[in-house]
Amino acid sequence: MSNDTSSPSVINIQPSARILRVLGDIEFEPWQCLAELVDNSFDDFLDIERSGIAWPDGYKVSITLPKSSTPVTEAEVVVTDTGRGMDLPTLNNAVRAGWSSNDRFSKLGLFGMGFNIATARMGRLTRVLTTRSGDTEWVGVVIDLDNIGDDFNVPVIRRPKTTASEHGTVVEIARLDPFRSGWLGRNLSKFRTTLGDVYPYLLAQKPFHLFANGVKVNPRRPCAWDSSRSVTYGRGSTAEQIPAVREFNKKLPDAKACLTCGNWEPVDRETCTECGNGQLVLKERSIRGWIGIQRYLHKTEFGIDFLRNGRKILRYDKRLFEWTDPNDPLATPELEYPIELGQGGRIIGEIHLDHVPVNYQKNAFEWSDRNWISAARFVRGEGPLLPKRAKQLGYPPNDSLLASLHRGYRRNDPGYRCLIPGNGTGPIHGTTLEWRDKFHKGEPDYQTDEKWWEAVVYHESKLASPTPSGQPSSGGSPGDVLSELGLTGAEQDNSNNGASVAEQPPAPAPKPETERERLARYRDGATRVPELSGEFGLTEFGATVNVDVHAVSKCAVKDNNGFRTPVLLARERGREYGAYIDLQHPVFKDFADEPADYLVVELANHLKTRAEHEMPLAQAVALLKERQLSDLKVDAATLAGQARELLADIREQMAEAIKENPDRAWQFLTTDERATTETNLVVEAAGVNLKDMEATGEFLLYTPLTFTPRLVEEWPEAFMDGKVFKGLYDTVKTPAGKRISVGRVASYLYDAALTAEAKIAQPAQLFRCRLSLQLLRNELAPVKAEV
Known part of the structure; x- marks a missing residue:
């Protein structure tokens, strides 16, 4: 071993200036880089607020991004704020990599490290200028990653002030990375939305203002249900x-x-x-x-x-x-x-x-x-x-x-049970996504949850109505029928028990009903149909129209010429239209047609005529349905998911219903079904003892899906009469009546089981299964909602 006493006891491991360039390789998204600079500004604002100092100039951060058309050699990113500013020693520390005076528990940023990563990631040249109120000039530094030496010395720059009261900090980044500069130029709107999503609390709860290319960044609010629901x-x-x-x-x-x-x-x-x-x-x-x-x-x-x-x-x-x-x-x-x-x-x-x-x-x-x-x-x-x-x-x-x-x-599941908007046959997820977009655009009618709640109530009202009108389809008096058909007294039999017309006093001529009065009469007592209301249009036809749809059941719907029609489309003002569905029209009673089908025909005809387009009407109808009524599509995967959810809910209720006597239900399982149940238990609930499941009735959750309807058939008194299903059984006197009541529920359950197992493919089968799911939901014992 050498005994050279001249060897130093310490060595200098100051990093090479290359370390600053390496920081630019740390993975940061373009928006994250600029958010780092915004963090530092907001930290300063929060300090000012905590100090209680009056700040009459306000709290403002402005980000200026290059346009997509700006050449990369000329492009710059500039971030300015109206904070307190810094003196030169404080600025010196602030731009040193790895240094931070920040309290890590009350500040957003770690200025030194985050600043250097963000600026190095964005570009090769950074200028930072800062000034305090009362200072005589702006003072700053230039960090040029291509020319900085290992001594880490950087030039100080100064700029004159317009007024002595100016204060704040400016960060200018040049020689931009082409990819990140290009992304920001192409995605300015997305960039604002992202910042609004990252800082919603500070932008909504604090007097802070953030701008990107002169446009204010608004906080992105959550589209949540009201706490009263x-x-x-x-x-x-x-x-x-x-x-x-x-x-x-x-x-x-x-x-x-x-x-x-x-x-x-x-x-x-x-x-x-x-x-x-x-x-x-x-x-x-x-x-x-x-x-x-x-x-x-x-x-x-x-x-x-x-x-x-x-x-x-x-x-x-x-x-x-x-x-x-x-x-x-x-x-x-x-x-x-x-x-x-x-x-x-x-x-x-x-x-x-x-x-x-x-x-x-x-x-x-x-x-x-x-x-x-x-x-x-x-x-x-x-x-x-x-x-x-x-x-x-x-x-x-x-x-x-x-x-x-x-x-x-x-x-x-749609309705009160899970707080999901529906249309009487199923959920309207596609429509609620359109409403979400309107919520984030700030449209007044979509800020509260009333539209969504209206669709929940509408779904329940449709389930409660055995016919489109919600009333029995027959049994009314002849006068009621004539009234429903829209016939006036003059159109009725004038025999008056044998009295001649001459014996009747002349009636004054009725005042003609205006179109506005007629449409108001249709709306009076009508039910709004939220899942069919909204904006309709095709890009091929140009401008869109807003349609507010109402279901009319108190009178017949007629056009301006007195012709009865299943659906009437009427312009109200500008691009606003009203649509009125005649629920009592014979076509809805005699055929399996849906009101939406006729509404789309009317809309397609109107849009095509207005645009003077040569597209076939049938194709216009098809495109409208495909693009704007996706909730009505019959999709096997979607139906399977709905069936699995519905059956899981039903089977949980059935397991609860048999917990006093689970052995009886177990006895109905065949040998193969018991083997399948045990396999499902091992796969889905590892480590659970089958005997424990038998003792509580929870084994039912793991039985084959097709066992569910068979159990209802074998042991109906355990589940009918409001226990799980609202259909009557004990109070039905005849064996035939009991079989019909139970058979109706069982048939829907069989269809649901086949749907859940994705064993259907033909369109006719899909339509049947969709209807069976709707009818099965109707058969469930009601759960009242607290409004």
Whole structure:
């Protein structure tokens, strides 16, 4: 070994200037880069607010992006704010990579690291200029990644001020990366929407204003049901009202936070046990926010947003919908919502976790941190969300916030039961997506949930009406029939019991009814049809029309020439039209035609005529139905999902109905059905004892689907008379009547089972099964909604 005493005891490991260029390789989306700069501005604004200083110039951040047509060599991104500004020493620290004076628990940004990553990712040249009120000039630095030396020295620049009262910071980025510059130029509208989704809390709850190319960024509000809405889950003494929105604010014990490493310490500690630093600050902590139900179903737009200091870290996050068995080291996450993968979900929320640390990219929390684990446990509980799964594994009932919503809203059946808009035959998911777009565009009629609620009520009213009018199809007096047909007294028999016409006093000539009066008469007492109302048009025909559809049952609908018509389309003003469906028209009684079919014909004819287009009318009708009435399509996969959901609900109710005598139901299973049941149990509920399921009746949930209707046939008194199905049985006197009552329900159940197993393909079969699902829903014992 060498004894050279001249060897140094320390060495300098200052990084090469190349480290700044390497930061640009860290993966950041273009919007994330600019959000980093916005974070720093908003941090300054929050500091000003907390200080209580008056700020008459307002809180404004402006982002200027290059146009898509601007040459890359000339393109620049500029971010300006009206904050306090900085002096040169503070600016020097602010742009040093890895340095930050920020309190990591009350600030959005870690200015040094986030700033350098964001600017290096966007371009090769960055200028930062800043000034305070009263300063004589703007002062700044130029960071040129292509020319900076290993001494990290960068030139200072100065600019004159227009007025001494100017204040704020300007970041200018040039020599832009072509891909990121091009993305921003092509996606300006999407960029604004993304920022509005990332900062909705600060933009809505604080006096902060954010602009992109001169256009204000508006907060993207959640399209959730009103908190006054609810569903009823369960029956009898176990029934519970579950509101569509659950708000909460769980106060946690105060603690001291280490500003160096982020560790939390008890309030009596003076130094950090992790890093030994003495910079401990007492902080309040809480888990606050809300979770609720979205007004529309979507395959990706659902999940919970998690925020830190007002900025979203996770958007539409779905990790709380999974559960992993902590007692099984080899367990994989079990997805508990949505239960029908093809249909999507609608549970959403906004949860503030200001005390939980995040990563540098601000797109994830520190998952192993005990504060994140504690917050997740508070929202979703320790055990599974699915009641039967929790019971199988020995967990107590899950009464967490998320479990409550999951119980009440995990299914997607239309009507009061699940708070899903429908049209009397099924859900109208396509229509609610159109309403979502109108909500986000700010259209006044779509801001509250009234449109959605109206469709829920309409669906229930259609189910309650055995005929289109909601009244018996016969039995009225002759006068009632003539009135329904729109006949006046002059059109009736004038014999007057043998008296001659000459003996009658002359009646004054009736005043002709104007078109406005006639349309008002149609609307009087009519029912609005929300799933058929909306904007209609074809790109081939140009401008669209807005149609408000009403179902008329009190009188016949006639056009201006006195001809009766199944559907009347009438212009009211501008592009606004009214459509009136004659529910008593013979065509709806004598044929299987739907009002929507005739409405589309009228609309197609009107649009084609107005556009003077040569497209065949039949093709125009076909295109309108395909593009704008997708909810009426008969799709095997969609029907299968609806059938599985409906049968799962029915089988849960049936299992509850037989729990006092489950052995009797078990005896009806054949040998093959018992084997299939046991196999299903092993696959779907691993580790559960079949004997336990037999003792509670829950084995029924795992039996073959076709066993369900057979059990109803074998043991009808367990399920009829309002227990599960509202059809009568015990009070029916004749054997034939009993068979008819039970057979009707069983036939619908057989169709539903075949549909759920995707064993149908022919169009005629699909139409039959769709109708069977509708009729089966009608047969369920009613659950009254709390409005």
